[in-house]
Amino acid sequence: MLLSNKRASVAATLGHLGIVRLIERFGRKPGLVSLVYHRVGEPAREPFYRPLISATPAVFERQMRRVRDAFRVIRLEELESGGLLDDSGQLHLTEPTALITFDDGYRDNLTLAAPILQSLQLPATLFVTTGFVGERRLLPWWDRVAYAVQASPRSEITVDQPLAATLSLTGDRSHAVQRLINAFIARGWSADEAELQELETRTGIDLELRDALVDQLFLGRGELEQWVACGFSIGAHTQSHRRLAGLAESELDLELAGARAQLELWLNNRKVASVAYPYGGPDAFDDRTKQAAAWAGYRLGFVLDPHQTRPGDSNDRWALPRFAVGPADSAALLRARLALACWLNRSPL
Ligand SMILES: [Zn+2]
Incomplete structure (x- = not known):
């Protein structure tokens, strides 16, 4: 930046x-x-x-x-x-x-x-x-990652994939989003379904709320x-x-x-x-x-x-x-x- x-x-x-x-x-x-x-x-x-x-x-x-x-x-x-x-x-x-x-x-x-x-x-x-x-x-992996981090009710999350880290979610979360996105990019521009589901569990997001928003995201x-x-x-x-x-x-x-x-x-x-x-x-x-x-x-x-x-x-x-x-x-x-x-x-x- x-x-x-x-x-x-x-x-x-x-x-x-x-x-x-x-x-x-x-x-x-x-x-x-x-x-x-x-x-x-x-x-x-x-x-x-x-x-x-x-x-x-x-x-x-x-x-x-x-x-x-x-x-x-x-x-x-x-x-x-x-x-x-x-x-x-x-x-x-x-x-x-x-x-x-x-x-x-x-x-x-x-x-x-x-x-x-x-x-x-x-x-x-x-x-x-x-x-x-x-x-x-399909919801692209980058939007799934960003939504999970930005909408999480938690103040920090610990992840093992694609990097092992504890990410602080207090204040501006764009840094945490970008760390995860960069790690997925470095690993080959992709994220597995299981990894994304694990992230969504750990962030504790409301998937129904997200899916209602996804309907408006693409044409x-x-x-x-x-x-x-x-x-x-x-x-x-x-x-x-x-x-x-x-x-x-x-x-x-x-x-x-x-x-x-x-x-x-x-x-x-x-x-x-x-x-x-x-x-x-x-x-x-x-x-x-x-x-x-x-x-x-x-x-x-x-x-x-x-x-x-x-x-x-x-x-x-x-x-x-x-x-x-x-x-x-x-x-x-x-x-x-x-x-x-x-x-x-x-x-x-
Ligand atoms: Zn594209």
């Missing part, structure tokens, strides 16, 4: 001195920046994992105004059709271009982000994890249709949000082909041609993942990587970079990061 504050103050200083505006002017080159958001909301009132709230509605609106002013914002289908990105990975763009995306399928994407995007006439894409949406929902099938009716796009984000690297072929098939078939069924045979690999970093996918995505009938695969793609680069259309926007990204910091990404092809902030 300290590092984020430092980045924000560097960005504010650069902006104050007019340096960001200069970089924007000289860095204006054709290229594609794809932004990834997760949730839009108010973190102070959030019972689930707060760091996934990428921006408050007010900050999101300021960020989107900036993106609208600095980029031509395209629809996902313009990339999928091959017109802007051909089979050999060549980009055909003549101006700074952006793609706005959301991952997972949180409901606030429709209730809070969509009205802002519509008022600014900006297109956006939602990469949906099918298991989070619909009638029998339902009808709301996915509303998202599409707003003119927005849909891509897949697998069936259960597992890390795809290293999965057996049958599991890859279920996660990739299964999610695509499910989404197309829900959306009355609307074609789903893009997938964003869960977690997205270099250890989240491998060559077998990309091969399996091609076999599953997709045309594009997205990862997390702060680079910009440019005409003339040889781009891998199975690993197109996207740029994560997080809660530390004030409108000024995001503006500086985007300007630097366009100028240097990668933001050092």
Whole structure:
């Protein structure tokens, strides 16, 4: 968090001195920046994992105004059709271009982000994890962990997995949440059902109360249709949000082909041609993942990587970079990061 504050103050200083505006002017080159958001909301009132709230509605609106002013914002289908990105990975763009995306399928994407995007006439894409949406929902492990710690009536808990520790729950609990989340991430970005149930027992939370809140957390099938009716796009984000690297072929098939078939069924045979690999970093996918995505009938695969793609680069259309926007990204910091990404092809902030 300290590092984020430092980045924000560097960005504010650069902006104050007019340096960001200069970089924007000289860095204006054709290229594609794809932004990834997760949730839009108010973190102070959030019972689930707060760091996934990428921006408050007010900050999101300021960020989107900036993106609208600095980029031509395209629809996902313009990339999928091959017109802007051909089979050999060549980009055909003549101006700074952006793609706005959301991952997972949180409901606030429709209730809070969509009205802002519509008022600014900006297109956006939602990469949906099918298991989070619909009638029998999976609750992601990060939201289960965060809810258990934040809603616990206890003043401390002792855990054995994924780390052995006694966590104090007096005062701000975000540190305890993050310690557990980091330990699960370090162990391979997953938590077992038994471990989660054990945590829920030790924290003593009311599961019925939680499950009533879960019903509001993700989009339902009808709301996915509303998202599409707003003119927005849909891509897949697998069936259960597992890390795809290293999965057996049958599991890859279920996660990739299964999610695509499910989404197309829900959306009355609307074609789903893009997938964003869960977690997205270099250890989240491998060559077998990309091969399996091609076999599953997709045309594009997205990862997390702060680079910009440019005409003339040889781009891998199975690993197109996207740029994560997080809660530390004030409108000024995001503006500086985007300007630097366009100028240097990668933001050092
Ligand atoms: Zn995700």
